[in-house]
Amino acid sequence: MKVLPGFKFNGIASGIKKNGVKDLGLIYSEVPAAAAGVFTTNRVKAAPVLISQKRMRSGTAQAVLVNSGNANACTGDKGMKAACQLSTTLARRMKIKEEMILVSSTGVIGVPLPAERIQGNIPILIGGLSPYKIGEFAQSILTTDTFPKIVMKEVEIGNKQVEIWGVAKGAGMVMPNMATMLAFVMSTASVHPATLRNLLKDGVDQSFNRITVDGETSTNDMVLMLVNGKAGNSVLTKNSKEIKKFRDALFSLLFELARMIVKDGEGATKLVEIRVEKARSVNEARTAAFAVANSPLVKTALYGEEVNWGRIMAVLGRCGVAIDPGKVHISFGKVKVVKNSVACGTEEKAQEVLKGKEFAIVISLNRGKGSFQVSTTDLTPAYVAINSSYRS
């Protein structure tokens, strides 16, 4: 089994969730690691977001404590105290500075975090830390996800083997800005903190900020990245010759994690790329792509495998982009179904594309050079079932 030199992990059941399901995870770096984070743009921010955002300013961190089953959001001063209490306990037990601990939560909003119960399990959490428990950690952060999400990459930087591991969770309240989920990236690379921040921000823009499950941006989103320098490469900065190699590996890892989140979107049976081309600008393409990707009528038609391209036209017409209503082309996969806003008579072929599990819908607005692609899911009875009994 692979290890990530200098990092240890654990994931246990601390009693937040019922039936002994794992709900508490820990990432530990043996040395202080350079760290960067991207946090939710939701104005309602959970306590752990506020705390980690503040602690991230130093650009270093050594541990990440994550719980699922409770978002610790809209919990007021008590929520802040609960989160701090846990990180104080962890700091004392691990003999590291409290400011080196990042915290992260996901789950139901507005319910007090059972801090006492969690606190009692911290010794067990620390005691079980191991280089081999990335799987346990990945399990412990899940909510409605149906599978754990881990991606591992290797890249050679200046003759040194650099490892990058990423772990993420979805699966509802997923819509960028930034993408609405948790992800943790650990690497043995040595990277200058400012470079790391920029890399992570750009990488998130290219990946998690281009997915949606339900158009909802959560109160708890965060992507954290810790690099411990164990690979022994000379410190990467934006001017390093080999920064592109590292960026490519990191971006491809983030992209794969983001796709896993969409694929495991609540109730999803399909992963659909919505690509808008020839918009006047990238912004305009983004607006149109997200409007289509979040449309309940488009998403239910995807679930039903119906070639109902009229719904896409209707969304394009209402999304605020000044489209020319007579100039739109739409393809399902490689099958052109709409040319200049009217049907091509290829519905049977398009229907075959829709039966697939993964395909693209390409929309050309024919008014410029901007393009943007969003990954989305279908809207299914299972989505409704999951979310109408979330707290039960």
Added chain:
Amino acid sequence: MKVLPGFKFNGIASGIKKNGVKDLGLIYSEVPAAAAGVFTTNRVKAAPVLISQKRMRSGTAQAVLVNSGNANACTGDKGMKAACQLSTTLARRMKIKEEMILVSSTGVIGVPLPAERIQGNIPILIGGLSPYKIGEFAQSILTTDTFPKIVMKEVEIGNKQVEIWGVAKGAGMVMPNMATMLAFVMSTASVHPATLRNLLKDGVDQSFNRITVDGETSTNDMVLMLVNGKAGNSVLTKNSKEIKKFRDALFSLLFELARMIVKDGEGATKLVEIRVEKARSVNEARTAAFAVANSPLVKTALYGEEVNWGRIMAVLGRCGVAIDPGKVHISFGKVKVVKNSVACGTEEKAQEVLKGKEFAIVISLNRGKGSFQVSTTDLTPAYVAINSSYRS
């Protein structure tokens, strides 16, 4: 049975829909009527929208031809020709000017209108016109609606009895701007055309533009109003003493029709008012209210009768309004569940409210004096079922 002096109606099956379901309706005014219309803001406009919008400029009309089962949208030049062909036939047969005929369509987008088949049924449609067939007309314009929507009002204007009748259809692609549906209002009042236009526009803003089923604005929306003056009141203008009485009756009719549309929203089991208060402005309140009213997570929680107010907080935080995340109050009916953004411990009482079929969720942002109310529905498995097999 009541009649509306000077107006006749009919609704028949013309073969657009399967199994002999009514799909073609006609409203006829014996005299040229003063007319006003409000049309969809979707940039993709169906052929009948473009035609009726143009003909409405004269401020008079004498007939409205409506079909369901086919939107005649995204059908290109052929769609325009098909709609014109039908109104030409109707004009000849009825011996009225073609410009006096308004057309309206609802149903699937992008499928050619079977104009020949419809045309063959126009003589039957005209032959069956009757003052008693408002019910048949109301049936003929339905799509996924489960019940016809008719509201009748009487109001005394200058000792004359004035009647106002309204007919509408929903039930999906419903979201204002303007509200996404068809509605037809007929009255025996005498109203100055400019006054009528303003009244209708304001009335629609207060009613249809404050509802949503799924956040989708259709390509075919229109509200048309015809007044024939048969009541014999002196012409109402904005300065008339009794304009307020007429406005109140009209607005209450429009409001009732709009509520019927939400109540009959696709798959809906609940009618919920989302009222945002103490926003900095009405616009801000509108933005927040619609974001909550269209949130799939809020709407699935409503269906599941779950007191998941955290999802409302999350929507408020992401909706673009600069809320103070610590100052929000939320009530379900009369039960306050959130004070200053944290739980009040009243979930059991709130749960009782959620079990009702109709209730209000009141959100106070505590940052100003703007308020806005939106009527919405829950998101149910039936919505997904209806819309994943719409064309089948």
